[in-house]
Amino acid sequence: MSIRFAILGLLHYKNMHGYRIKTHIERHFGHMWSINFGQIYPNLKSLYEDGLIDYNEENVPGEKGPSRKLYHITDNGRKMFQEWLNSFPEGNMILRDPFLMRFIFFGFGDRERALEIIDEQIADYEEQLDRRLRYIEKRQHQGMYVRLISELGVEFNQMFLDWLKRAREELESSTDHGHDPEPVLSGID
Amino acid sequence: MSIRFAILGLLHYKNMHGYRIKTHIERHFGHMWSINFGQIYPNLKSLYEDGLIDYNEENVPGEKGPSRKLYHITDNGRKMFQEWLNSFPEGNMILRDPFLMRFIFFGFGDRERALEIIDEQIADYEEQLDRRLRYIEKRQHQGMYVRLISELGVEFNQMFLDWLKRAREELESSTDHGHDPEPVLSGID
DNA sequence: CCTCTCATGTAAGACGTTACATGATTCA
């Protein structure tokens, strides 16, 4: 549902066609968000059918590529968008991560292998942090809200990296040198 | 897919039936994770069909309630689980939040309303932080991994709260006292 | 008797991802 509103929001900045919406999101939020055509085109279609957006089929002669639909938001679309924007968020934050899912159970696995996997995570998030810092530097002239979102991305990244490194140290210096299953929650219920 | 492995992992701690798996997750990870019956029972069924878990239909006379299937993990299940645990995480972290989705577009909305919504978030996350801190205090005797996960939850919470409060301050002291659409990304592409 | 908790399950639908199909233009 909220991709619909993301599209309506982006159309406040400027008129766009589907392909542009994707590249725009990749360029400005790609460091923390992704979207695919499989979501964009069906949503554009239904937004159009609901009268929230409209388009002019245009095939600019100078432009390369096939015909494209340049969408713009309608008055009804703006109204809907405002209602959504003013409503209290309808759900909770979702955070899921295949690494953390494994991490919970590392006590049942091989300690050396766990260290390897953690090291790979550390490398990945260090690279990502670089990307995010470079992004912030490159685009200084953004509005407050988008800038704050980027900063949140950086702070999250730093927090998670610190945690990963601490977890790694604790694991390395733990007395548990065997590979015995650790009955982490036994006796609790 | 990874709920299957979560179930296999939990069955390392002790034998459980479907209902227990849910209450167990709620008790130990409910502050950061949720699962529903619509996922548990079909997955138990398919894990059973794949020979990764097995069960004894038991209806303990003293126990209240209907018959239940006490599942336990099989040797094949352990093998599969080890393979998964040793494999590199097959995807990236997913973080999505209906609040942040709105936040990006607050420049197009009403500033006072934005402050209200941020205040509600702050209250929510302060409450959640309390819950998480209480949880950590109450359960000291956990294994390293589950404890570290709980600590990550707390640190995430604190980081996000700090960010929310900073965002609120910036917004309050911003010179933008009108409600004009802020052309945050205009001129970029 | 009624409600709550325990317990198992199915069905419908929303949502998301991946892959595929098509075709034009640009550039090497």
Add this chain to the structure above:
DNA sequence: TGAATCATGTAACGTCTTACATGAGAGG
């Protein structure tokens, strides 16, 4: 000519959520 990019779309699949159906036993 062949690959890359631009551009629109559909189909299949997998996952997740919500709602529903069923029923036993405990306690007020």
